[in-house]
Amino acid sequence: MPSLKEVHTKIQGVKKTAQITKAMNMVASAKLRGAQEKMEAFRPYTAKFNEAMSNLSGGANTTNFPLMEVREIHTVELVVVTSDRGLCGSFNSNIVRMVEKKIAAYEAEGKTVSLVCVGKKGFQPLRKTGKVRKQFLDIMGSFQMFNAREIATDVANNFLAGNADKVEIVYGEFKSVAIQQPVLKHFLPVQPVVEEEAPEKKISGEYIYEPSTEEIMDVLQPLYLNVMVYAAMLEVGASEHAARMTAMDNATNACKEIVDNLTIVYNKARQAAITAELMDIVGGAEALK
């Protein structure tokens, strides 16, 4: 049986930990709100963007753009978007695991894989594979459109240089506060956007384009990639905080449980001490008779 003092110290320690995890939970929930708002604010932009893209691909000849060139696939690049900070449950490790599986699958097909890591927690475990071509670290805290542009431009240039025949992007999708899932999406070559609904407003042929559709496409395609990277980063931002919230909530509950158990141990130990003392006293009194 541990001594009273030992148990007491341990209880105090666990309580302190619970305080920290509780605070982290609250910080995460506050930050989640911000991240979610940022995501909501971006939604109309993507919606409009896709609308314009589909209008354009309807009217334009989309075969001879370098960013849309479909090549035989020898090399694949994966853009891995994770958070910069840990302590958010299995959120990042799920993404990393998915990437590792994907690498194994591609290599089994005899393809070469390279990686671009956005976020420290993807870079750290994946560094040892030796496949990381480039990494963007410490930007997930407060990123803006130009961060996304930097990444998208780098990846696009690598594609144009012929170093990658296909690019996919892996990130943690924000399904809800409770569910975040790693997803893999096609990135390059750019595929024509096909809009399912609203066939009645097919007026794309009558559009006046300035400059030509081809030149507009040249501007829009890189922008489209920026939008995709930015959207992925927003999703990861929100998912990270949501995952941390859940993880910290679990941690706080676990702490409470440990404190409860330790309190029982403490009370038992105290009771045992009291009983022992009583025995002593009774024994002493008995001896004096």
Add this chain to the structure above:
Amino acid sequence: MAQQIRLEVVTPTGAVVDDDVDIVNAPGYGGDFGVLANHAPFLSTVKIGLLTFEKGSSRESLMISGGFCEVSNNKITFLVESAEYGKQIDVDRAMKAKERAEKRLAQISQSTDSINRARAEAALQRALARIKASKAM
């Protein structure tokens, strides 16, 4: 009342303008253009510059950075990277940015560093557009 056209200016951080207006003037790829109600479907890239619109007797101006705009169904939508109302612009800061960009351009002009030059030029244009937008008030 004259017919109006719906103007939407959308940036990655949210919608900046969403209003019915009389006329919109914007810096298009091939020069400035104006759009009135019931314009034909139109799609153009826009440059860094000044977007103005009039509604009744009031006139507003915004600084926008590059993107594109679409006109359809009596609605004009600008998708730009950033948009700021002229009245919200910090002129001193824009002036300083202009000087900085000019200085940098002067330094770069000798070398052949095209990326940095493009960057500095874009910064200069943004600063100029900001100053113009704030003066147009």
